[in-house]
Amino acid sequence: MMPIVVWLELPCVDRMLFTSEKPVPGAKIVVPHSESLGGGVGGNFAAALRLFDVDVVAVGLATTDPLARTDYDDLISRGVELVEVEVQNGSVDPIVCTLIVPEDTDRTILIEYPKISGEDYASLRADFVSTIRRLALRGSVGTYLGVLRPESAKAILSLGTAVGPMACTLEASDWPTDDTAAVLDKMDVVFVAEETFLERREDIQRWHKRNHFDLIITLGSRGIRTVLRDGTVDVFPSVPPTSGRAVDTSGAGDCFAATYCAHAWAGTSHTDAIQKAAMTAGEHVAFQGARVRPDLLGLDKN
Numbered sequence: 001m002m003p004i005v006v007w008l009e010l011p012c013v014d015r016m017l018f019t020s021e022k023p024v025p026g027a028k029i030v031v032p033h034s035e036s037l038g039g040g041v042g043g044n045f046a047a048a049l050r051l052f053d054v055d056v057v058a059v060g061l062a063t064t065d066p067l068a069r070t071d072y073d074d075l076i077s078r079g080v081e082l083v084e085v086e087v088q089n090g091s092v093d094p095i096v097c098t099l100i101v102p103e104d105t106d107r108t109i110l111i112e113y114p115k116i117s118g119e120d121y122a123s124l125r126a127d128f129v130s131t132i133r134r135l136a137l138r139g140s141v142g143t144y145l146g147v148l149r150p151e152s153a154k155a156i157l158s159l160g161t162a163v164g165p166m167a168c169t170l171e172a173s174d175w176p177t178d179d180t181a182a183v184l185d186k187m188d189v190v191f192v193a194e195e196t197f198l199e200r201r202e203d204i205q206r207w208h209k210r211n212h213f214d215l216i217i218t219l220g221s222r223g224i225r226t227v228l229r230d231g232t233v234d235v236f237p238s239v240p241p242t243s244g245r246a247v248d249t250s251g252a253g254d255c256f257a258a259t260y261c262a263h264a265w266a267g268t269s270h271t272d273a274i275q276k277a278a279m280t281a282g283e284h285v286a287f288q289g290a291r292v293r294p295d296l297l298g299l300d301k302n
Contacts, residue, residue: 012040251290
């Protein structure tokens, strides 16, 4: 399998607060149990790639923050090569996603984003591009941008000639401008969840027609719909966990995307790669947390 470079940008931590109470605005709740786990689209993608022994290089801004190290140290323990880009003040704070998880009700998610300077973003873009070029000296290299945003798009547009397959994810909550979407011309695969596709169908169809990438739409328990660059449309079923019970669907899309890229970019057919991705994502949802277990497929990387 070819190495894959992942745009991390920032450490991300999911702080999960488990409670038997339903959150009410202004009220206090008792949290008898909590966990802090690595999270974020790029980190979850990188972790899932390691299930298949893919050589992964993840590029993000440097941190010494103890909570942020929860994310970075977990990736390192799985065998991810982490490139930490120096920042002006020596360390960045993590993105913190606080998830209040009541029993049998919808969870509440609060997200804190740290501010990043233009100078630090410039350093991140430069190191991301230099990492891709370094690996490309040995052959083809895959690239995953995570959720498409302006900074990662600028990095790829500055790269020039593609050195291997590229992929990204589109999310309605972080919708790209047409300037940022210009990088879709370089994408081989674009992942999108059904709710984003339904909300932004016109943009997605316009970009797909113009840029000729393979579009993969995840439909949750109803399966996967793919629209290839040649116009071929297929629908594939989801695969339930062998345990028979889905516990937490967080990170299932990241797990699916990573599994698909790991296999499709290694020469597996589109159909087989989709089926393997559906199976892996199906097993993932049987466990709590967005980041895939390192022993999910019986391949303990710790």
